[in-house]
Amino acid sequence: MTLSEAVNRVFEIGRKIREYYDAEIPKWLPNYPLVGPNDEEPPPPPEEKDLEDFLATLSDDQIYQLTLIMDLGRSRFAVKDLAEHYQGLKETVGDRAYAETLIRWDAINLFDVLTDGLEELRKHKINLDKLPLKKVKARKP
Secondary structure (H helix, E strand, C coil), X not given: CCHHHHHHHHHHXXXXXXXXXXXXXXXXXXXCCCCCCCCCCCCCCCHHHHHHHHHCCCCHHHHHHHHHHHHHHCCCCCHHHHHHHHHHHHHHHCCHHHHHHHHHXXXXXXXXXXXXXXXXXXXXXXXXXHCCCCCCCCCCC
């Protein structure tokens, strides 16, 4: 599976999660974003389990690259720093399980941050399946 296929699938799951919460939060939390101590939150949508199951099928690199695109969508770095941020992400996030947790943890915003990250890549004409993630070695003078 290519990264673009994986991203499209995660994007669709994220869209469904977002739609669920957009419909359910007003029913469960009528004063949202104010949440009282006795307010009950809606149960998680079934798509959150779909997301978890799908992420388990992806390679380690695809999991880190999804996290990278989400970070780009959150404006945590500039596109010119894609390779550097990717290397740092792999080092700081550590194992794959934690990277998956980061993706699932922000499931309600998944659709939005992926949309923004993909738009940044499109603006810079970067092919999702050919992300420039290898560090360029400095040339000797």
